[in-house]
Amino acid sequence: MSVLLDHTAERASLSTSERQEKDADPTPLLRVKELRVSVATRAEVVHGISFDVPKGTAVGLVGESGSGKTLTCRSILGLLPAGAEISGGDIEFAGDSITTLARRDAARLRGTRIAAVFQDPASYLNPSITVGAQLAEVFRVRGRLKRRAARAEAVELLHAMGLHRPAHVYNQYPFELSGGMLQRVLIAIAIAGDPELLIADEATTALDVTVQAEVLELLSQLRRDRDLTLVVVSHDLAVIAQVSDDVHVFRDGHIVESGPTRQVLRTPRHPYTRSLVDSHERFGIDHVRRLGDGR
Amino acid sequence: MTTLNVRGGVGRTADSARGEGIARFSALSAVISTAVALGRALLIAVPVLLVSTFITFMLGGLTKQDPASLVLGDSATPHDIARMQAVFGLDKPLILRYFLWLWNALHGDLGSSWFTKIPVTDSIAQRLPVSLSVAVFALLIAVLLGGTFGILAAVRQGGWLDRVVTVVTSFLATVPGFVAAIALIIVFTLVIPVLPSGGWVPPSAGLLRWASFLVLPSLALSLDTAADLARQLRTGLAGTLHENYIVGAQMRGLSHTRIVFVHALRNGAGPAVAVLGMHVPRLIGGAVIVETVFALPGIGSLTKTAALEGDVPVVQGALLVTIVLVLISSAIVNVLLVRLRPAARREI
Amino acid sequence: MKQVASALRTRAGLIAAVVLALVLVLAVIGPYISPFDPLKNSGAILQAPSATHWFGTDYLGRDVLSRVLAGAPLSVYTAFEAVGIGLVIGVIPGITSVYLGRTYEWITLRVMDGLIALPFLIFAIAVAALLGNAVQQAMIAVGILIAPAFYRITRAAVLSHANAQYVTASQLFGASLFRVIRTHVWSKILPTLVVATANATAAGLLIVSSLTFLGIGVVPPDPTWGGILASDLSYLSQAPYGPIFPSLLIMATVGSLNLLADAIKDTSGDHGRVRLLKRRGRRVGTA
Numbered sequence: 068m069s070v071l072l073d074h075t076a077e078r079a080s081l082s083t084s085e086r087q088e089k090d091a092d093p094t095p096l097l098r099v100k101e102l103r104v105s106v107a108t109r110a111e112v113v114h115g116i117s118f119d120v121p122k123g124t125a126v127g128l129v130g131e132s133g134s135g136k137t138l139t140c141r142s143i144l145g146l147l148p149a150g151a152e153i154s155g156g157d158i159e160f161a162g163d164s165i166t167t168l169a170r171r172d173a174a175r176l177r178g179t180r181i182a183a184v185f186q187d188p189a190s191y192l193n194p195s196i197t198v199g200a201q202l203a204e205v206f207r208v209r210g211r212l213k214r215r216a217a218r219a220e221a222v223e224l225l226h227a228m229g230l231h232r233p234a235h236v237y238n239q240y241p242f243e244l245s246g247g248m249l250q251r252v253l254i255a256i257a258i259a260g261d262p263e264l265l266i267a268d269e270a271t272t273a274l275d276v277t278v279q280a281e282v283l284e285l286l287s288q289l290r291r292d293r294d295l296t297l298v299v300v301s302h303d304l305a306v307i308a309q310v311s312d313d314v315h316v317f318r319d320g321h322i323v324e325s326g327p328t329r330q331v332l333r334t335p336r337h338p339y340t341r342s343l344v345d346s347h348e349r350f351g352i353d354h355v356r357r358l359g360d361g362r
Numbered sequence: 363m364t365t366l367n368v369r370g371g372v373g374r375t376a377d378s379a380r381g382e383g384i385a386r387f388s389a390l391s392a393v394i395s396t397a398v399a400l401g402r403a404l405l406i407a408v409p410v411l412l413v414s415t416f417i418t419f420m421l422g423g424l425t426k427q428d429p430a431s432l433v434l435g436d437s438a439t440p441h442d443i444a445r446m447q448a449v450f451g452l453d454k455p456l457i458l459r460y461f462l463w464l465w466n467a468l469h470g471d472l473g474s475s476w477f478t479k480i481p482v483t484d485s486i487a488q489r490l491p492v493s494l495s496v497a498v499f500a501l502l503i504a505v506l507l508g509g510t511f512g513i514l515a516a517v518r519q520g521g522w523l524d525r526v527v528t529v530v531t532s533f534l535a536t537v538p539g540f541v542a543a544i545a546l547i548i549v550f551t552l553v554i555p556v557l558p559s560g561g562w563v564p565p566s567a568g569l570l571r572w573a574s575f576l577v578l579p580s581l582a583l584s585l586d587t588a589a590d591l592a593r594q595l596r597t598g599l600a601g602t603l604h605e606n607y608i609v610g611a612q613m614r615g616l617s618h619t620r621i622v623f624v625h626a627l628r629n630g631a632g633p634a635v636a637v638l639g640m641h642v643p644r645l646i647g648g649a650v651i652v653e654t655v656f657a658l659p660g661i662g663s664l665t666k667t668a669a670l671e672g673d674v675p676v677v678q679g680a681l682l683v684t685i686v687l688v689l690i691s692s693a694i695v696n697v698l699l700v701r702l703r704p705a706a707r708r709e710i
Numbered sequence: 711m712k713q714v715a716s717a718l719r720t721r722a723g724l725i726a727a728v729v730l731a732l733v734l735v736l737a738v739i740g741p742y743i744s745p746f747d748p749l750k751n752s753g754a755i756l757q758a759p760s761a762t763h764w765f766g767t768d769y770l771g772r773d774v775l776s777r778v779l780a781g782a783p784l785s786v787y788t789a790f791e792a793v794g795i796g797l798v799i800g801v802i803p804g805i806t807s808v809y810l811g812r813t814y815e816w817i818t819l820r821v822m823d824g825l826i827a828l829p830f831l832i833f834a835i836a837v838a839a840l841l842g843n844a845v846q847q848a849m850i851a852v853g854i855l856i857a858p859a860f861y862r863i864t865r866a867a868v869l870s871h872a873n874a875q876y877v878t879a880s881q882l883f884g885a886s887l888f889r890v891i892r893t894h895v896w897s898k899i900l901p902t903l904v905v906a907t908a909n910a911t912a913a914g915l916l917i918v919s920s921l922t923f924l925g926i927g928v929v930p931p932d933p934t935w936g937g938i939l940a941s942d943l944s945y946l947s948q949a950p951y952g953p954i955f956p957s958l959l960i961m962a963t964v965g966s967l968n969l970l971a972d973a974i975k976d977t978s979g980d981h982g983r984v985r986l987l988k989r990r991g992r993r994v995g996t997a
Contacts (some may be wrong), residue, residue: 108570146609178615190606197627205614238706253610260614414823418833421840436981474766536965538916540939541957548950647829649921666924669839684829691897692827702798 085138087352089326094162095119096264096296097143103155104138104147113138114320125290125297127328129343130317136300139317140268142166143298144171144254146181150295158293160264178209182257186269188249192241198252199225199237221259228255229285252283258289265289266298271306283309303346308332399700403693411689418681419460422674463678463697472679477671482679485664490683492562493660496652497645499580504641512590512595512634517622519600530701534589543582543655550578560657561588579652587641602630602684628702635702643688718978724974725967734962738781742801748933756949765955768938769945777933778956785922785935786963788849789914793907795853796914800860801903803937805895807861808868812960812967830855845927850899854919856910863906867899901974912964919960931960935960 088098097120104113120126128136141147143252158166160181165173192201199221206217218237225233228251241249250270252260257265268287271279287310289295299310302335307314307328314331316324316339324337337343378701421466454462466473472482516529537545551559557578565572602608603626650662661680719725741748746763752771759766803818838844838852871894880996922928922936935956942952 144613146613174612175615177613183613185606187606191610193607193611193625193628201372204616208616208620209614256610256614408822409820410827414827415819417824417828423835424841493718532968533965535968536912536961538919538923538936538957538960538964540920540936540943541953541960544946544953544957547946552947552950556865575780602821609889643827643829644831646791650831650835650924655922662832666835668838670925674840677840681833685827686826688829704750707733 077238078206085194096108096161096300098159099139099156100157100159101156101332102142102153104135104142104151107150107153111144112151115156116320116322117156118315118322118325120296120298121261122296123290124313125287125311126298127311127314128298128317129302129304129314130328131302133318133319134297134349135320136317140183140298140300141267143171144177144181144266146349175252177274178273180262181266181269181318182260182262182263183266184250184253184257184270185264186272188253188273189241190194192249194241197238197240198244198249199239202252202256202259209260220256224255224259227301228252231280244315245278247282248275249284250274250278254282254285254289258293258295260283262295264296264298268300269302272301272303279306280309304332304343316343387495388394388547389560396697396701399697400693401694404690407689411685414685415464415682418678418685419463421455421681423456423459423676439692455499464614467682472682472687473675475676476673477670479628482524482676485525485676486661488684489664491663492658493646493649493653493662495576495585496658497578498662500583500587500645500649501642503580503584504591504645505638507584508588508591508594508634512592513599513622513627514598515592516603516630519603524596531589531593534585537585537615539582539651540655542585543579546578546582547655561657562658575658579656579658582655583645583649583652587638587645590637590641591634594637595631598633599626599630602626605629630701632699635699639692639699642691642695646667646684646687646691664702672694716972716974720797720973720977723977724889725726726969726973729962729966730970733782733786733959733966738780738783740782746773746775746776746780748772748776748780749931755989756945756952758949758951759955765954766949766954769941769949772966774938774952774955777938777961778935781935781938784845784932785915785918785960788845788927789918792849792852792856792914792918793910795850796856796860796910799854800857801864804861805868805899806862807865818861822861825858828855831917835924836872836885836922837924838921844929848918848921848927852914856914859910860903860906863902867902867907868895871895879945905971905975907965908974912967912971913961915964915967 098264099116099118102113102116103111114149116135116139118126128139132204137176138147138151141151142153143165144240145154153166154235156166157164160176165176170349199218203214203217203221204225206212206220207214208219210220214219222237225236230236230248230251232243236252241311244252254265254270265286270286271282274282283306286297286299290297296313301306301307311328313326314328315322316331318339322333324335324340331340332344462472470483472486474481511523511527517525518524534542538637547559550557557574559578561575563575565573599622603622608621608626611625616625647662649660650666652658653660653662654666661684665677665680668680744978750772752767752860754763754767755769755771757763757767763773763775768774768777803822805816807818834848834851834855838848841847919934919936919939922934923940925937925940928934928937938956939953942949942956945952
């Protein structure tokens with residue numbers, strides 16, 4: 068008896084192409100149309116962004132700080148900071164517009180079908196409650212499980228996230244865990260509600276490089292095994308390269324280039340993209356090409 | 363490295379069982395750790411108790427009151443006075459008298475009044491219920507009023523309620539206790555003659571009657587605390603509500619009530635609880651004014667009258683009892699604080 | 711003083727300062743400008759406020775306004791005195807506890823804890839009453855009981871700066887302890903101290919009124935603000951307006967002290983300086 072879909076196991080046994088055939092659904096899970104976001108002083112900071120996120124894919128949004136990628140995410144999540152608002156365009160989720168939803172409906176949507184993990188994992192967990200209790204809370208409140216059953220589910224999910232000794236971790240407070248472990252906990256909490264879309268906004272930026280790779284691998288696995296659709300936001304090309312199928316390059320509130328990740332990173336067309344790739348290589352981190360080859 | 367466990371049967375059972383075992387263990391250990399914390403808090407209280415009781419006792423020692431000559435009158439000879447003093451035990455050195463007094467106190471003997479010869483413990487026992495009921499009632503009212511308005515103001519930050527609460531709490535901080543008491547009397551006994559303006563009736567004479575005598579004094583006593591509590595809670599909670607983990611909780615679809623009471627309050631209530639702890643001595647000690655205005659036979663008025671008469675044992679005994687009550691409540695408050703915010707343990 | 715000056719630039723601070731200045735003036739010249747002899751009884755008892763008696767008369771026919779004015783110096787001075795005592799007894803151990811070794815620190819902490827454990831008002835009453843029922847004793851008692859608050863506040867302020875790098879640096883350069891404290895730490899804790907003093911004076915005034923209300927430190931028929939209210943209590947049914955003016959006076963003084971304290975807090979320290987400058991329209995560079 069569990070909240071999580073049972074048929075993910077079944078789906079995991081299918082190959083990628085078979086799966087893609089199975090749900091050849093033309094409507095993208097998420098569609099952003101001409102999104103415009105303005106800040107209090109009427110200054111527009113996102114100028115008509117459009118992109119689609121097909122179901123089951125992983126889309127990367129890359130760009131420097133201030134390029135608008137985070138604001139775009141926040142708009143999708145309905146978490147724009149005070150003073151910022153959507154001044155134009157539309158966002159559709161599974162065919163329905165969500166920008167026009169009332170707050171309560173939007174909130175329900177967020178909890179169930181769209182989930183997110185952010186940059187500073189420790190700050191997103193209540194410092195005074197054990198991480199296990201916070202995870203179990205989702206099962207109790209959303210899945211209406213009893214205390215014991217919720218705890219069992221939580222421990223199991225922690226194990227699935229790759230945490231060793233999950234029962235021990237369950238009883239830890241956030242300040243007792245490392246960044247990587249915390250991020251795994253947050254990912255667990257995010258998928259405990261069985262969402263269709265997971266947005267990872269600079270989720271690995273604060274982590275060590277090795278841990279970063281592990282967490283990204285976890286996200287990819289989740290995508291394959293639970294049929295999760297991913298949107299990965301980062302300023303780091305290596306992150307995008309490891310995880311996403313398609314990439315959109317953000318600059319100053321515009322998307323300057325889009326396309327399959329491998330292609331864009333190997334043969335960038337827009338000069339800005341080219342400079343991003345170049346500076347990445349110049350500092351000796353040459354995953355990009357290698358990973359691109361490996362796909 | 364990273365393994366995504368396809369949920370199989372065996373691994374699941376083992377983990378759940380282990381999870382349950384750990385859970386039961388953690389519940390027990392929570393109880394134990396609270397007990398330990400309480401014990402530790404009480405232990406720290408010992409030197410504090412010693413210092414405060416010593417100061418209290420010294421007070422008696424410094425007084426120029428001399429029960430011997432008071433009892434014997436003007437015609438007493440120095441010899442008689444010295445003998446009388448021996449009877450009162452006043453011939454021994456101060457330190458010795460202090461420890462004797464403390465020792466007796468631990469056995470429940472606080473001496474007797476110099477004037478009425480009534481054992482101090484009896485006088486106190488008679489009056490303690492009165493003071494305690496007023497203090498407890500006042501605490502309840504303060505928590506209810508202060509808590510409600512503090513939380514409401516924080517949740518609706520920047521709104522009209524928030525502003526009203528800020529103004530009212532600042533205003534209440536300037537009102538002396540006796541002014542509040544007098545104002546309440548004017549309103550509830552003169553303008554709308556609904557409650558008695560003073561006096562006391564034990565609960566045995568009817569709960570409603572007893573309560574009617576308690577309402578105004580407790581209300582008067584609680585206002586100061588309620589205002590402080592509301593302000594601290596509003597500030598603490600308002601800051602907490604902006605934290606990322608609150609956003610996270612909202613994103614998980616948790617209800618607003620749950621977020622405020624389960625998540626936010628835990629972290630935002632810290633300063634409020636600490637302030638409450640500081641107010642408990644005031645509630646116990648400040649009852650003097652309320653007892654005077656409303657003519658309540660409590661410990662406060664006992665101490666005041668005894669002090670004005672120079673009846674040292676009574677004063678010392680009453681102060682001792684009050685100090686013990688204050689220390690116990692401080693210990694409880696400290697434990698509460700740690701339970702609320704385990705993370706704060708590191709900062710202490 | 712600089713802190714007070716900058717606080718005066720805010721509207722709240724200005725209002726508070728004006729009210730306080732008024733009260734201080736009253737405290738000094740009050741007894742000389744009262745229209746009637748505060749001690750003189752008359753037949754016109756318990757009269758409502760009128761043109762001749764602005765605050766009305768009390769149960770012995772004495773002019774309330776005159777009594778209030780006459781009571782001003784006592785109430786105000788004694789509050790200052792208590793705060794002064796508390797300041798000295800609290801601040802010095804507060805600062806030194808950080809620097810003079812563990813034992814000293816532990817001792818001061820326990821002593822202060824012991825003082826805090828004492829039920830304030832009752833203890834003050836006991837001290838005042840047992841040691842000769844005069845205002846002096848009461849004030850000393852109140853001062854001693856206020857000291858722990860100053861101790862804690864100063865100590866916390868010093869602790870937060872004691873480990874600052876510039877302090878360590880100056881010690882490395884061979885500056886003596888006293889010099890370090892005077893040059894670096896003192897100026898940083900001064901704002902906090904000033905705020906605490908203002909708040910303490912407000913509290914002190916409340917306590918003095920409470921004590922005089924209860925009859926401690928009062929020598930009848932000398933008027934004190936608390937004492938006036940105490941006598942009003944007995945005649946409440948006949949003259950319910952009696953307590954209004956003295957209460958308002960107390961509250962106004964206490965309120966403006968707190969207001970001033972808030973104003974100083976808002977405008978002091980780095981945070982406060984930035985706010986002030988922004989208000990004046992100067993561009994402030996943010997680090």
